[in-house]
Amino acid sequence: MQKYFITKEEMKNKCITSSDCNHIKNVMRFTKGDLVIVSDGETEFEAKLLEVLKNSVSFTLVKEIKNNNELPYFVDIYQGYPKGDKMSDIAKHSTELGISSLYGVLTKRSVVKLETDKAQNKTERFNKIMKEASEQSNRKVLAKFGGIYKLKDIDFSKYDYKILCFEESAKEGELKNFKTIISSIKNGERLAIFIGPEGGIDLDEVSYLKDLGFIEAALGPRILRTETASLYCLSSISYESELKK
């Protein structure tokens, strides 16, 4: 069943007024009586459509859905801003895999230099991608793109664990840190993962992050592309914390 993340206001009024109306009316071609899922990120319902108009879609709640599809703890990824359109793919796939928030980070070796208004447009676009991916992958909570920042402007103090994915660690045969941390995080805690851009992270930045409490960790013995690293982390976290044997 098609899912829509709506605001708490829309849930209270039982009426959608966002651009989802266009999706409901013109893309899915839903009409009166059709069933969808609506979620405000906290509660989720099967809903029957009452009136489908261009700018408003009213509905009535049929039954609450108990959905517990979220990772047991919060995983935020700080991605060194990559070239081309790779950030779109990272936004899409990391949402399917359970990320809480994704951030773009401008580091010394980032090729991309973003002006403020362009960064704002990108943030909106990545949030749109993550909303659609949250709906498609049946997330309970809407994954967010938190914005694009310079490394030194980010406050990492809210995190319980901080991992720095570092390919030099892989070359030195370090294969313990990632699994040791991932297997000790408790439900509800907060993990930050930092991934460098294509050119890797400058050694000054490595020192800066280590001073902030980041632990260097290798993601296996092979060298991963920057856009693969986030998917490795989130897949492993799901495997460790959500699958049983």
Next chain:
Amino acid sequence: MQKYFITKEEMKNKCITSSDCNHIKNVMRFTKGDLVIVSDGETEFEAKLLEVLKNSVSFTLVKEIKNNNELPYFVDIYQGYPKGDKMSDIAKHSTELGISSLYGVLTKRSVVKLETDKAQNKTERFNKIMKEASEQSNRKVLAKFGGIYKLKDIDFSKYDYKILCFEESAKEGELKNFKTIISSIKNGERLAIFIGPEGGIDLDEVSYLKDLGFIEAALGPRILRTETASLYCLSSISYESELKK
């Protein structure tokens, strides 16, 4: 250091005669005296270039490199042929993550219908992508694209374990099978993973695969896109078998 997978013949003659000559001379602009890594998939050496010509590059061996970057067992993925150019991304990223061989499978719900000559061209293209990704990710063994086949034409008898990634299992809350299998495979054994195309797998095909010994398994509680499933599997396999705590 840039790595090149070469044939056993080229290794014996200490001379590269493939299209890698163009890469060495014109892309990397290497000249006499530069160091590269050459591997025939079994042994791997640091090599010094002697003469760099358009169609031949001769070298001398400097020292053997002991590289053990392969997953401890063989993982072949049978991917329901996806739309657009998704197979290229799957080929690239699954190579970084340690796949042995990737196959394209034409199922009932595959949108793509490939004629024989087109399938041959695609196979060559995906092998080129996987060779470059094997070099870039520092694989010891060259990952291969095994070809595109109809489901009923594939012989799965050589595998010790067979997993069918099935999203209906996720909906039913099945979360044990994948981890139970992955954590019991022994070094050197062979695992086949079957992943459906965008539209999922037809129930007749599910029965057919189960009769061949495939076990249905969910990859966590969320719904993954077809191009994300292979990366989830390989990342989890690396996490389980290569990382320590």
